[in-house]
Amino acid sequence: xxxxxFRTLLELAEHDERINLIVGDIxxxxxxxxxxxxxxxxxxxxxxEQNMTGIATGLALCNKVVFTxxxxxxxTLRCLEQIRNDVCYHNANVKIVAVxxxxxxxxxxxxxxxxxxxxxxxxxxGMVVVAPGDPIEAEQATRAIVAHPGPCYLRLGRAGxxxxxxxxxxxxxxKAITLRNGDDVTLISTGGVLRTAVLVAERLAQEGVQTRVxxxxxxxxxxxxxxxxxxxxxxxxxxxxxxxxIGGLGGAVAEVLAESDRExxxxxxxxxxxxFSSHVGSQEYLxxxxxxxxxxxxxxxxxxxxxxxx
Amino acid sequence: MEQGGTxxxxxxxxxxxxxxxxxxxxxxxxxxxxxxxxxxxxADLLAVLYGSVLRVDPxxxxxxxxxxxxxxxxxxCAGLYAVxxxxxxxxxxxxxxxxxxxxxxxxxxxxxxxxxxxxxxGALGHGLSIGxxxxxxxxRDGRPFRVFTLLSDGECDEGSVWEAVLFAPHHGLDNxxxxxxxxxxxxxxxxxxxxxxxxxxxxxxxxxxxxxxxxGHDLQQIEGALASIPFEQGRPSCIVAHSVKGKxxxxxENKLLWHYxxxxxxxxxxxxxxLVEE
Numbered sequence: 001x002x003x004x005x006f007r008t009l010l011e012l013a014e015h016d017e018r019i020n021l022i023v024g025d026i027x028x029x030x031x032x033x034x035x036x037x038x039x040x041x042x043x044x045x046x047x048x049e050q051n052m053t054g055i056a057t058g059l060a061l062c063n064k065v066v067f068t069x070x071x072x073x074x075x076t077l078r079c080l081e082q083i084r085n086d087v088c089y090h091n092a093n094v095k096i097v098a099v100x101x102x103x104x105x106x107x108x109x110x111x112x113x114x115x116x117x118x119x120x121x122x123x124x125x126g127m128v129v130v131a132p133g134d135p136i137e138a139e140q141a142t143r144a145i146v147a148h149p150g151p152c153y154l155r156l157g158r159a160g161x162x163x164x165x166x167x168x169x170x171x172x173x174x175k176a177i178t179l180r181n182g183d184d185v186t187l188i189s190t191g192g193v194l195r196t197a198v199l200v201a202e203r204l205a206q207e208g209v210q211t212r213v214x215x216x217x218x219x220x221x222x223x224x225x226x227x228x229x230x231x232x233x234x235x236x237x238x239x240x241x242x243x244x245x246i247g248g249l250g251g252a253v254a255e256v257l258a259e260s261d262r263e264x265x266x267x268x269x270x271x272x273x274x275x276f277s278s279h280v281g282s283q284e285y286l287x288x289x290x291x292x293x294x295x296x297x298x299x300x301x302x303x304x305x306x307x308x309x310x
Numbered sequence: 311m312e313q314g315g316t317x318x319x320x321x322x323x324x325x326x327x328x329x330x331x332x333x334x335x336x337x338x339x340x341x342x343x344x345x346x347x348x349x350x351x352x353a354d355l356l357a358v359l360y361g362s363v364l365r366v367d368p369x370x371x372x373x374x375x376x377x378x379x380x381x382x383x384x385x386x387c388a389g390l391y392a393v394x395x396x397x398x399x400x401x402x403x404x405x406x407x408x409x410x411x412x413x414x415x416x417x418x419x420x421x422x423x424x425x426x427x428x429x430x431x432g433a434l435g436h437g438l439s440i441g442x443x444x445x446x447x448x449x450r451d452g453r454p455f456r457v458f459t460l461l462s463d464g465e466c467d468e469g470s471v472w473e474a475v476l477f478a479p480h481h482g483l484d485n486x487x488x489x490x491x492x493x494x495x496x497x498x499x500x501x502x503x504x505x506x507x508x509x510x511x512x513x514x515x516x517x518x519x520x521x522x523x524x525x526g527h528d529l530q531q532i533e534g535a536l537a538s539i540p541f542e543q544g545r546p547s548c549i550v551a552h553s554v555k556g557k558x559x560x561x562x563e564n565k566l567l568w569h570y571x572x573x574x575x576x577x578x579x580x581x582x583x584x585l586v587e588e
Contacts, residue, residue: 040450051439051473058443061429062451082470085433086440090421 001138002159008142024070053082060092102242103286104158119247129220131155133194134164140171157192176226182210186230190249236266245271327357333392341409347556347568349389351493368398371425382437383462384418399426435468445486464496479518484540493555519548526551
């Protein structure tokens with residue numbers, strides 16, 4: 001996703017001279033093409049995310065489209081008040097980009113696990129929150145947030161994920177993408193666990209459970225229509241995210257369902273419990289350690305599926 | 311001739327500063343609002359800035375090449391609202407609505423619906439970074455506008471201020487000026503007691519700013535400093551304005567209490583009498 005993002009940003013910047021990129025001393029080996037092609041639109045703010053975000057606001061208030069970029073929680077939580085007061089309150093055209101959503105930087109430890117960012121960014125007025133599911137979505141998300149005037153948060157995975165989509169998809173902020181149709185269960189996924197969601201759906205289909213998969217790449221504004229349609233047309237909704245179960249995709253979908261008239265819908269959030277990981281390991285290892293592997297998700301859905309059979 | 315012109319301008323500045331102070335006293339009284347002392351300590355700075363320094367046009371508040379003024383010490387908003395109204399950015403009557411239900415004038419400087427306010431602040435340590443971004447935009451676009459940010463002394467406790475202080479000289483932002491209203495009283499005590507900033511000017515200098523220390527109530531010194539920015543080509547300018555919290559109202563001067571207290575009816579009259587007589 002990181003590669004797709006930088007490739008797309010470079011391409012967009014060729015045609016849109018408003019685009020500026022500010023990094024927080026992060027991006028070795030990936031920011032250089034932009035920095036060399038557009039030296040007067042690139043800035044390394046140093047290890048100073050609060051200032052980076054304030055500067056981005058100042059530039060944006062002078063009619064620029066400004067990307068801030070760092071890893072994990074640094075461009076979001078470290079400078080949260082700057083994002084709230086400066087970026088959001090002034091409706092500044094700032095695009096906050098974090099690489100390393102979820103456990104992408106797993107082995108680097110707790111500080112580098114971005115596992116509450118969606119919830120926190122989602123709570124900010126005026127903020128659009130996008131977590132693409134694969135490099136194809138990441139590319140189109142980059143285009144979409146440039147076209148959208150105002151604050152956006154783009155949560156990327158890492159570099160080197162394989163595409164989940166087979167080809168270019170129709171991507172619109174706030175519109176879920178349907179990857180599979182089915183009338184029994186709906187899996188709604190956000191971010192880089194999309195592949196896992198698709199694999200889970202395929203296994204369920206083999207067991208005779210017709211499973212719909214939605215890539216909910218935009219957590220805010222949420223595609224409430226897609227959720228409500230799924231609640232009408234299928235019997236259960238499961239959210240899957242590499243993020244705390246509090247306040248992210250699962251929370252957002254739960255809010256919609258709780259206020260809907262679909263009293264009988266069966267609902268489950270698959271995500272991380274609200275604890276810091278006590279494990280050391282890669283993204284894959286940490287996902288498995290927290291119940292986010294394909295097998296574990298299938299196992300955790302078993303009681304729900306049994307209930308549906310009754 | 312020049313001497314005469316200067317003297318005449320100082321009379322105008324003094325009158326504007328005095329009107330700002332009277333507005334501030336009335337506004338905080340009516341609103342039962344805090345932070346009267348901080349608005350009084352910066353009134354002379356605002357009078358000179360809006361009197362003869364800032365290239366702004368009340369008829370065109372969004373003019374792209376206007377100078378940008380950012381009040382980073384957002385709690386001093388009464389003073390800024392007052393000078394903006396005096397300069398005609400919005401009607402003076404709005405000042406009567408300060409803090410009131412349904413008003414546009416909030417208790418920390420707010421840009422929404424208020425012409426002339428560039429940036430909303432209130433959490434300290436935000437304004438200088440935004441100013442850096444605007445100054446950088448001017449440099450990158452080859453525009454002539456300048457950026458001025460007014461900070462409080464207590465605000466300089468915030469680490470984010472020093473991120474920006476480090477940044478601006480590195481990028482040669484000589485179109486950026488930071489003014490610190492150094493009245494030496496912060497929220498719970500004197501700056502000396504809470505978190506000593508001295509030597510403040512030397513700190514900014516060590517970070518690469520061209521620094522000038524002035525009496526923040528000497529109108530001629532204020533104008534002289536602001537007229538000679540950038541103090542050095544290629545460096546941002548810092549003015550450490552030594553000031554008195556509550557300046558202009560004898561019983562409020564240098565009193566921590568007036569960070570919080572709003573003048574009652576009797577205090578309002580005493581303060582206005584003193585200001586009218588000035």
